[in-house]
Amino acid sequence: MYELYWSADTGAFAVQAVLEELGQAYERVVVDTREGRHREPGYTKLNPMQQVPSLRLPDGTVITESAAMVLHLCDAHPERGLLPAPGTTERAVAYRWLFWLATGLYETDLRYYYPERYTADPAGAPAVKQAAHERLDRLVAMAAELLGAGPWVLGERFSAVDIYLFMLVLWHPARAAIFERHPGLGEHARRLRARPAVDRIWALNFPAGRSVWSTWTGSSAS
Ligand SMILES: N[C@@H](CCC(=O)N[C@@H](CS)C(=O)NCC(=O)O)C(=O)O
Structure with a gap:
């Protein structure tokens, strides 16, 4: 199973949305950046840049860089077609x-x-x-x-x-x-x-009253 080192209002959102779109099981490990948890030694061993997200792959390898995670997840689960085939x-x-x-x-x-x-x-x-x-x-x-x-x-x-x-x-x-x-x-x-995958994780990633992005109007006028 994947483990996503996650905090609200961070690049973890894109990785979590991709996991949801792919229908992959994952565990969310909260590393609250607002409390400075991303600077604690246990976490900086995984992510020396002291940033969130990080992703533990099913074989135990931890990778950093959200774009790399997105690419890898799409490659590992190509059946959902979330990216075009390599080489095209x-x-x-x-x-x-x-x-x-x-x-x-x-x-x-x-x-x-x-x-x-x-x-x-x-x-x-x-x-x-x-x-x-x-x-x-x-x-x-x-x-x-x-x-x-x-x-x-x-x-x-x-x-x-x-x-x-x-x-x-x-x-x-x-x-x-x-x-x-x-x-x-x-x-x-x-x-x-x-999108249902985004809707499922929206309130978690953009908690009301805490995030400047929590208010979604959906209207171009607001
Ligand atoms: N290039 C990294 C950037 C990650 C990043 O900067 N994450 C921010 C949140 S969006 C963070 O951890 N901020 C806390 C800090 O830098 O102290 C990636 O794509 O994963």
């Missing part, structure tokens, strides 16, 4: 998106939410945050452009990349404005939110 052009497009999202959008989110880590001058943190916000806007606009009419990232085919994109768009500090500015992304998000 569609798969190349999926790789392109996933790597771009993981290294571009996700990393920019980290600069936005932890700006003090990206400057040696504490007074510079607000400027780092502001620059990250502007970059998030640019990258999200690119994602909207690339998505086009969709309905999914790969056109007619739903894939794990849609889950990853959805998560990162949710993390945008001005999500409602983003949906307003890019209606295609809003539609995409609504389609994702409506």
Whole structure:
């Protein structure tokens, strides 16, 4: 069985959603980042970057990096077709998106939410945050452009990349404005939110009153 080292409001959401979509059994091991549990020695042995998520595979191997987990899970359970077959052009497009999202959008989110880590001058943190916000806007606009009419990232085919994109768009500090500015992304998000796999784990990942993403209006106007 898989073990997902998990905390609310983190990249564990994408991995958990993929496990749910794949119908795989897994155990959720809570590593509450708000309580600093990801910095405790037992966990940092598994994830030296002191980040959540981590994933223990059925053979006991632990891997880090959410995009790697998503890729591996889809490869290990290809019958659900959550990614196109390796070697195909569609798969190349999926790789392109996933790597771009993981290294571009996700990393920019980290600069936005932890700006003090990206400057040696504490007074510079607000400027780092502001620059990250502007970059998030640019990258999200690119994602909207690339998505086009969709309905999914790969056109007619739903894939794990849609889950990853959805998560990162949710993390945008001005999500409602983003949906307003890019209606295609809003539609995409609504389609994702409506998936049973996402619905099952929504309240857990975005607990009401605790997460800035907990309020889901589903309306492009809010
Ligand atoms: N590249 C990593 C990034 C993981 C990451 O930064 N996780 C955040 C939550 S979304 C985290 O653990 N934050 C706590 C911290 O950095 O102190 C991945 O994709 O798994």
